[in-house]
Ligand SMILES: [Fe+2]
């Protein structure tokens with residue numbers, strides 16, 4: 001596929017209001033977060049202007065993503081638990097996944113993304129990854145490119161959903177590259193760049209299926225891939241590809257995760273996913 005073809009896909013997506021449709025409140029949150037002098041209180045006040053976003057953020061914080069002793073009853077409490085760094089990814093992801101929730105495969109991709117974010121956060125803690133917040137956000141946004149495919153190339157995406165569990169097919173990202181000329185990782189990186197996300201996060205999203213190609217954020221890309229595969233292993237698979245990839249062995253070796261540690265993180269992930277509200 002030629003360059004102009006995928007530009008056309010992006011434009012087609014934007015024409016349907018795409019990411020530009022994020023509520024004004026989200027733009028204000030992003031602007032304030034980017035200003036480097038934002039406080040959690042200030043962010044909470046902005047979020048409260050949008051009752052839908054407020055309710056969704058509270059729902060997310062209460063839905064098993066975090067270990068809580070009791071449920072949270074205010075936006076202030078919820079964003080304190082979530083923390084400043086993951087908030088940007090969350091404020092971007094929630095409205096777009098919500099907006100396109102009716103499109104085939106989007107709801108399943110959201111559940112998979114939430115499970116991946118949780119798995120990345122558990123894994124980051126277990127291996128003492130220096131930036132656990134970034135790992136959590138990378139997990140949440142790693143497949144945002146699939147949302148664009150689901151909306152802008154609905155026919156293609158639905159054809160992939162139909163063969164999600166067929167044994168003799170390529171992995172989703174390989175298949176996309178072969179048939180479209182680019183894949184959801186590439187689109188995800190475009191999204192991350194568009195919203196001025198940190199370079200390490202762009203790399204983590206771009207290379208989450210090919211971590212060896214990342215020179216700047218290889219460990220994050222690798223961790224994101226393992227989190228993605230853990231989500232598949234505990235039953236929150238992709239709507240368009242349901243298998244664990246053989247590349248998981250190389251990724252586990254790269255981060256020196258042995259069988260015992262893998263069992264531990266998978267067990268915790270399974271418990272947390274079971275508590276995750278649909
Ligand atoms: Fe992916």
Ligand SMILES: [Fe+2]
Nearest residue numbers: 142143228238
């Ligand atoms: Fe994924």
